Amino acid sequence: MPPEAASDRLRVGAELVRTGRVAEVRNPYTGGLAGTVPMAGLAEVRRAIAAARAYRSTLSRYDRYQICQRAAALIRSRTEEIANLITAESGLSKKDSVYEVGRACDVFLFAGNAALQDDGQVFSCDLTAHGKRRKVYTLREPLQGVISAITPFNHPLNQVAHKVAPSIATNNRMVLKPSEKTPLTALLLADLLCEAGLPPEMFCVLTGDPREIADELLTHADVDLVTFTGGVPIGKHIARTAVYKRQVLELGGNDPIIVMEDADVEEAATLAAAGSYKNSGQRCTAVKRMLVHEAVAARFTELVVEKSRAVVYGDPMDPRTDMGTVIDEAAARGFEEKVNDAVSRGARLLYGNVRRGALYSPTVIDQVDPAIPVVKTETFGPVSPIIRFRTIDEAIRISNSTDFGLSSAVCTNRLDYITRFVSELNVGSVNVREVPGYRLELTPFGGIKDSGIGIKEGVQEAMKSFTNVKTYSLPW
Ligand code: NAD
Numbered sequence: 001m002p003p004e005a006a007s008d009r010l011r012v013g014a015e016l017v018r019t020g021r022v023a024e025v026r027n028p029y030t031g032g033l034a035g036t037v038p039m040a041g042l043a044e045v046r047r048a049i050a051a052a053r054a055y056r057s058t059l060s061r062y063d064r065y066q067i068c069q070r071a072a073a074l075i076r077s078r079t080e081e082i083a084n085l086i087t088a089e090s091g092l093s094k095k096d097s098v099y100e101v102g103r104a105c106d107v108f109l110f111a112g113n114a115a116l117q118d119d120g121q122v123f124s125c126d127l128t129a130h131g132k133r134r135k136v137y138t139l140r141e142p143l144q145g146v147i148s149a150i151t152p153f154n155h156p157l158n159q160v161a162h163k164v165a166p167s168i169a170t171n172n173r174m175v176l177k178p179s180e181k182t183p184l185t186a187l188l189l190a191d192l193l194c195e196a197g198l199p200p201e202m203f204c205v206l207t208g209d210p211r212e213i214a215d216e217l218l219t220h221a222d223v224d225l226v227t228f229t230g231g232v233p234i235g236k237h238i239a240r241t242a243v244y245k246r247q248v249l250e251l252g253g254n255d256p257i258i259v260m261e262d263a264d265v266e267e268a269a270t271l272a273a274a275g276s277y278k279n280s281g282q283r284c285t286a287v288k289r290m291l292v293h294e295a296v297a298a299r300f301t302e303l304v305v306e307k308s309r310a311v312v313y314g315d316p317m318d319p320r321t322d323m324g325t326v327i328d329e330a331a332a333r334g335f336e337e338k339v340n341d342a343v344s345r346g347a348r349l350l351y352g353n354v355r356r357g358a359l360y361s362p363t364v365i366d367q368v369d370p371a372i373p374v375v376k377t378e379t380f381g382p383v384s385p386i387i388r389f390r391t392i393d394e395a396i397r398i399s400n401s402t403d404f405g406l407s408s409a410v411c412t413n414r415l416d417y418i419t420r421f422v423s424e425l426n427v428g429s430v431n432v433r434e435v436p437g438y439r440l441e442l443t444p445f446g447g448i449k450d451s452g453i454g455i456k457e458g459v460q461e462a463m464k465s466f467t468n469v470k471t472y473s474l475p476w
Pocket of ligand 1 (some may be wrong): 406447
């Protein structure tokens with residue numbers, strides 16, 4: 001969005017409302033203006049929730065299917081423009097942004113198809129001695145109230161798609177607050193959805209300062225459900241604040257890749273580096289710890305360094321660039337400090353830890369103690385800490401030793417190892433010989449412990465949590 005498109009107008013239902021204030025969004029690489037957005041205050045939030053609450057969708061399953069399919073087609077046809085906007089506001093490389101646009105298309109394709117499916121059940125009631133010759137039927141209804149959605153900065157399009165597509169598929173009304181760091185793509189998506197035929201009352205994007213507007217989105221009486229993706233501190237604040245509302249909380253991660261002694265070390269190092277650096281390491285399911293058996297640790301480490309050196313990082317708009325900036329200079333400084341701290345505690349810096357503004361290089365540190373902050377807490381950037389272990393018991397213990405439980409990757413072909421990892425890793429998913437982030441946009445996704453309260457996302461599960469099941473019984 002060019003700066004001249006700056007506007008303080010916010011779409012609330014079918015109305016355009018002037019907020020009188022705008023916020024600037026800066027390009028993390030150039031420091032230039034990426035765009036401006038209207039700043040909603042409490043009045044606009046209340047107006048948006050009221051407009052959404054008053055609206056009752058009459059869209060058929062086929063209508064919703066068509067809107068989602070048209071949205072996917074529109075997004076695909078404007079890949080270049082959308083990817084440029086994602087890159088401008090987030091600093092993610094154009095390669096990462098183009099990939100993200102493709103993922104968002106998949107979200108809408110799956111949501112459209114899922115809208116056509118009916119998972120209603122029929123229970124015959126003559127099952128016991130005191131049964132009757134009746135039947136109980138189930139159906140899913142949209143929520144009575146509004147859905148509040150709050151999204152993080154790291155996937156400006158796809159995180160929003162994962163909220164709104166299941167909401168459309170289930171005939172709900174949603175108000176969404178994107179990250180104030182990357183709000184431009186969410187506004188563009190809202191325009192595309194209108195173009196695809198979505199009634200504007202069904203999706204409203206509220207941009208503004210979370211300190212001013214977030215609590216209203218969590219506590220308003222007409223909000224039935226809060227769906228949040230972001231970090232643990234805000235997730236726990238929401239858990240305390242959104243009282244007697246359904247909550248879907250997708251929080252941080254600290255995912256390991258575990259490399260056993262029988263692994264294909266080349267494959268494991270490729271997965272480890274890809275999992276660590278894609279999206280500038282800013283994925284909830286990025287590889288944040290590399291646990292490697294000491295028998296193959298030397299070769300694995302050598303290969304990870306080689307692959308880290310091969311990552312082209314720099315100008316995010318350059319089509320050759322693999323890795324752009326992280327979200328801002330403060331984040332990059334944080335990684336530098338964490339790595340310096342790890343080195344002061346005995347880790348060996350093998351590559352990187354170079355920073356220029358918000359640009360932070362791929363970084364490899366070896367001989368990392370599993371108890372130090374760089375691996376005990378979530379390091380949401382392109383840092384590859386290598387931890388060595390001797391036995392599978394030790395690998396499982398280290399893996400489970402943080403507060404997080406999102407996903408994991410294990411590199412081995414031994415079924416006895418795989419069986420143990422699947423049953424003993426305290427996580428939401430285990431990917432054998434794949435990165436922790438591997439999934440379909442359709443499949444159940446989400447973590448346990450501090451990574452989430454176990455209510456999953458992914459189009460199918462999100463549609464379940466966005467609906468109420470009603471039963472009715474008939475004499476036939
Ligand atoms: P964040 O928690 O700082 O912010 C997330 C959102 O919360 C933003 O929209 C922000 O404006 C909003 N917010 C701020 N204050 C709020 C308040 N008081 N009440 C309600 N909302 C408020 O997260 P971030 O830095 O944007 O994103 C990075 C984090 O997100 C990482 O921890 C990452 O692991 C996590 N994440 C998790 C998943 C998942 O699916 N589990 C996916 C992506 C990112």
